[in-house]
Amino acid sequence: MTGLDGQEPGTWLLDKIDAREQALTRQIEQPQAEIDTFTARLRELEEAAEHLRITRKTLLSLADEVEADAEPVTPPVMLPGHSAYRQILDIFAALGRPLRARDLCEALDLPIAPKNTEKIRAKLKRLVNQGILVEIEHGLFAQPRP
Incomplete structure (x- = not known):
């Protein structure tokens, strides 16, 4: 028994499956490329957020040091002897x-x-x-x- 194009029925069905598989593979490639792009962008944003957290922590630490240094140390008043x-x-x-x-x-x-x-x-x-x-x-x- 032969298929519509003169091929064996099993071959015709396998060709259909191959064509469908290739079409699905092409459809998968586009979202996968978008996922890769979004993943890279997500890493960049996470890194930028981490840098901001580090900067905030550093600035708060420096501000604490400045406040500690800014406390006036008043030397004792040395009055003349009289x-x-x-x-x-x-x-x-x-x-x-x-x-x-x-x-x-x-x-x-x-x-x-x-x-x-x-x-x-x-x-x-x-x-x-x-x-x-x-x-x-x-x-x-x-x-x-x-």
Whole structure:
């Protein structure tokens, strides 16, 4: 018995199966190529996300280091040897406002005389030079704000 094209029935059927298999193989190749492309793209995106995680971790670590370094280390205040400097700072702390040399003379119960105000002004200027006080305007002194 022969098939439609004169071949044996088994051969004709095998040819049909071969043709169908080749068609399916061609159909498989296109989605497989897309899968390969998507897989490669997925790897790239995962790698980029991992780099961002590493960058974030590094930046947070550096920020912690900067914060730790940024904590001000205030050296102890080294006052000049005379006790008047401690008294002046105690008055600033007690009154909590800017003062002039004349105000300090009054607070220290010194007579308001040019020699006393000049001595106090010189001490105030020395404290300004050491960074312990600030002169917010000419002749007006205050403790620096934290």
